[in-house]
Amino acid sequence: MNTSDSLVTHRGGCHCRRVRFEVDAPAQLEVLDCNCSICRMSGFLHLIVPAARFRLVAGADELSEYAFNTGAARHLFCRHCGIKSFYVPRSHPDGFDVNARCLDDGTVTGMTIAAFDDNNREAATAAIAHLSVAPPAT
DSSP states (O other): OOTTSOOEEEEEEOTTSSSEEEEEEOSEEEEEEEOSHHHHHHTOEEEEEEGGGEEEEEOGGGEEEEOOTTSOSEEEEETTTOOOOEEEOTTOTTEEEEEGGGBOTTSOOEEEEEEEOGGGHHHHHHHTTTSSOOOOOO
């Protein structure tokens, strides 16, 4: 993200709308499409933001947690509809990783999607160095 880009408040949540959040990010998003097993299977598009730019506005008590691999990432999903609209990534434990596909219509003007090859993490991280997004962490 260019530091001159102004931030807008995007709203989003899970399918049943019990879990709702707000995230401050540019209207034109830069996101990552990771090919690790969980991201590939769930279709997660990564928008990683600092914790100060994320607000859970409803549904904290509706969330369940899933951990695998290192157990460091906090994969949070709605216990009713099963959607993981955001999580706390291993790579940014003081931030949030929002699924751009879970944002409501109306505030996103466009999306630049960069592929992230988790099978070759070092090269993939170098390839996205020009973007403002950090590598996803499973």
